[in-house]
Amino acid sequence: MKKVLFTSHVANFVKFNKPFMKWFQEQGWEVHYASLDEEEIPYCDQHFKVDFNRSPYSFDNVRAYFQLKKILKREHYDLIHCHTPMGGVVTRLAAKSFRKNGTKVLYTAHGFHFYKGAPKRNWLLYYNMERFLARYTDCIITMNEEDYQAASAPKFGAKCVKKIDGVGVDLSRFHPVSAEEKSALRKEYGFQDEDFILIYVAEMIPRKNHAFLLEQMGELKKQIPTVKLILAGRGDLLEQHQAYVKQQGLSSVVLFMGYRTDVNKLFQLADVDVSPSFQEGLPINMIEAMASGLPVVCSKIRGQVDLVKNGFLFFLDSVDAGRDFVDKVKQIYLNDELRASMGKKGVEVARRYSVEQAVEKMAGIYREIER
16 A cells, blocks of 8 residues: 655644545555644544654754654655645655655645745745755645746756645635625624624734734724724734733724634625735635635735735835725725625635645646656
């Protein structure tokens, strides 16, 4: 029986790999997973705990290298598919000698840490690291045009570069609802029909840039008296953001809803999806919002520009970024026809990113690399 190993820094990354792991099992492969966390993983025959660390400077990754090398020597994998920056680094270094025996190694870049506008230190560390590791990778898989062009450049030295439309969204969960259904959902969650609801689903970490959004809410409240902002997610900056909202007297406007398993319903009761993020690969939360029929207002960055062909983009580095953001949200608020048109076009775009399309595309890559 053929064997495939998936690796990532953390096990919760399995949410992206689950459809492809299922596909391998359906093809008769034995599926293994290696990550830092110990938890039950679906469509997995064996899960190994490996001491990956997100920091490239941590000695844990040296230990992870030897742990993983021991596993590879024992299991004899036909294919290895690695994810996350340090998961990808450690895995490819550990698998280097095993490629001589026919093991194929794939790496999916969910957003290179070097990108247009990134700090110079990112380019010095991550660009050179990824370029060095390209020689030990049978195929690099990218999710946006900027990353694809970077990896395809001759000086990068990659043997094979593919671009896919994300890791797949379950469109059976994310879809528009009728006005009656939306009203019922709002009543269930304690909102009024007249509320104008913005939503941002993101971990509360610096690169997601919640601070920008919160700074605009006072002005938005003046322009749109019924505005509400749903923030779904948790993270290191949660308490800081909560304190700011309380200080500004916006506790009735900004709602911190924590980690959610019902984001599909939250999208369906909202009016606009917003994202002021500094850095993205290809944001799944935005695809889910578009599939739910929401217009989008987001920063003009890699990954988001690949998705938002008919939404509103704004430049974060502009001195008028805040005013531009508020004006764009207000345009959608004042124009029901515009809101409906943007939402409809977003649904059409989101169809490209269905889980079925993603599995079909990745299956073709797997078969091509295996040959």
